[in-house]
Amino acid sequence: MTYCVAMHLADGLVFVSDSRTNAGVDHIATFRKLHIFGIPGERLIVLQTAGNLATSQSVISLLRQRLHGDAPNLHNVPTLFDAARLVGQTLREVVEHDSAPSMTAGVDMSSSFLVGGQIAGAAPGLYNLYPQGNFIASTVDTPYFQIGESKYGKPILDRALNHRTTLEHALRCALISFDSTIRSNLSVGLPLDLLVYRNDSLEVPHGYRVEEGDAYFEAVRQQWGNGLRQLLQELPSTPASYLGE
């Protein structure tokens, strides 16, 4: 499985991905799911992937291989919308190429992507690309997208996140969301890859990797877990009628 979240906020973008893949619970491996494209001072395009790993890796490989030509590629498309269309088109190409009916044997070849970033001259953007290759854009009302195992980590985002949340606070929300997901689903796991982008910086950051035992993540997990237990203890006493008394 996989869990990726991307946020499009007033101050910039936040991306966090886990790195666990599995083909059955007896076949677990670590693969990066956060991929960075860009030209410093001109554009940053971040891709996150979920679903069939062969499909998503082929899409990323083709996108990288084609960076140095005249045909439309992630280094020359004029807008982020065009970047998302290019990813969708490459996804369709890979799935068609790999889906000989005699070979797929019922395996789900589909992948989904989050595509976010900024190209000089326009505002930052974030797209959620479906396995069909079409996509939707984030808005002020819906400032985040998730792909993969999204449910365990959604309640905290719904409660605590809005368009005006600061990047630092949003990143902490994302870490809590990952902590909840990792605790409830074995197939989502560390390390986490994260990347924070500030509007109009047009930098191409290399992001940060949260490894097992990372001091800050451990501190956040522990303080959050203790805090939740404390909060539960402090809830008002249950009326007798609730307890059937």
Place this chain on the structure above:
Amino acid sequence: MTYCVAMHLADGLVFVSDSRTNAGVDHIATFRKLHIFGIPGERLIVLQTAGNLATSQSVISLLRQRLHGDAPNLHNVPTLFDAARLVGQTLREVVEHDSAPSMTAGVDMSSSFLVGGQIAGAAPGLYNLYPQGNFIASTVDTPYFQIGESKYGKPILDRALNHRTTLEHALRCALISFDSTIRSNLSVGLPLDLLVYRNDSLEVPHGYRVEEGDAYFEAVRQQWGNGLRQLLQELPSTPASYLGE
């Protein structure tokens, strides 16, 4: 959709169910999913249902209709294990009866059940009955079961619940779990039906219904939501390396 949780703790049992059913988002209705059988001083058997409503209602109707005969029924089976087997057998009977291939048209007729309670002379028990009619029992290690839309509300149970949790505290955990689920999935909704059973009381409580605007539930939701936001604010500051600085 549906969300039901049942807990088997050192001091007794806690059951909470929502009451929203839907056949598409344009066809939403309220149906009780917590059903109580019992003879005061002798036995309590609580059933919670998820899945196809026609199937689960037929199972409950047959179980009620057959209470007054010599054949095995929920008022005369000697053990809770036998009660769970009887529910499973009735489920198979209903699904076979209603599943003429020419009629089901791809509709999923399956239902799942939680069956818990106590029969005089034995300890309380809790079973999670699969759509196939077979079932597993809760244990000290796994003191709760969920059916229906379980993911949004699972992290708080995994963090805060164990076999030795008090009934009152467990009930508050369940209410928080429902709050998270209701916020994230429109197809789970109020009113909630809840029932708390203390070991060896052998009472047949009628439970409590949490309606829209219930003062205690509202107070819990509000205190929890505010507390979470406060906890997030108090988390340690994010290191510069996380922010790519």
